Each structure stands twice: as C-alpha cells, then as structure tokens.
Amino acid sequence: MTTKKVLILDTSVLCCWLRIPGKETAGPLDDQWTPERIDALIEEDKQRSTFVLPLATLIETGNHIAQAANRRHECAIALASHLAATADAQTPWAAFTDQSALWESDQLKVLAESWPGLAVGGTSIGDATIKDVAEHYAKAGFHVEILTGDAGLKAYEPAKPLPAPPRRRASR
Helix, strand or coil: CCCEEEEEECCCHHHHHCCCCCCCCCCCCHHHHHHHHHHHHHHCCCCCCCEEEHHHHHHHHHHHHHHHCHHHHHHHHHHHHHHHHHHHHCEEEHHHHHHHHHHHHHHHHHHHHHHHHHEEECCCCCHHHHHHHHHHHHHHCCCCEEECCCCHHCCCCCCCCCCCCCCCCCCC
C-alpha cells in the first residue's frame, strides 16, 4: 500500500505559478521553479496527491499581488480561484478546514512558545506555520513535500513515512 502524498505550496512557488510580476521564478538556479515546472508537477501528481494551501501562503501571496506593478487583477482572480477550490475541497485541493486545528488557542500558544527560537535562526512566522502544516499532515500518515524555492523552509520537510513491513501469514 502506498502512502498518500500531500504537496504543500509555499509562497515562492505559488507566486511563481500565478506569474506574479517579479516573482515568475523561485529558488536557486540549479533547482529553479518556473510556471512550466509547476504546471508539469501538478499535472503529474494531481491524481495521486492532495495539494495544500496554507493560510500563511494565502496571505503572503495576496500581499505580493497587491504590491505588484501590474497584472494585479488577473493574479488576484487566479488566487481567488484556488482559494475557492480549497474552501470547497475540490480535487486535488485539501479542505482548508483540515488546518483549522492549527489555529486553535492551544496550538497558537505552542507557536507563540516555539517561534521566537525559530526567528533567531531566520525563520519567519509564516514559514513556522507552514512547517506546522507539514507536521500536521505527516502525523496523519501522509508523505509530505513542501514545494518551495527556500532551502531553509525545505529543510523542515518531514521525513517520508516508512512502509509497513510485510506481515507473515500464520500457518494453519
């Protein structure tokens, strides 16, 4: 049995995919994200993966759109379309409510406790919440991949779950 895969979109990749002016590529030259690379990955994985749009990605991407020199309306319509699909849990998007537990008071207190230490290392609060989303899905047994151009955030990607060992049949 294969483990279901979850692809979490970071701001850098979503901005690139939406072709936000000035954000059309993401990541280092030797592993650069382009809209074409993202389109190919999504087309290839949409039948066997679930795509997750974290709240931080949504907010940060919306900010980049609002600050873009042009194409604001076109980019905003594209982001709104993905948001609506997420709200309705339209395949391949995960329901936005799947992340709601991360915004309850207990989890916000955990974030408040852990983030200052992460900030010292250069991790933004947005990336800290994306890390939490990744861990949330990993704990639920999913193979999680963070689609990002940021090596620092990619380092927080949970390890791929190990397959269950085959069971021996009892002889009768």
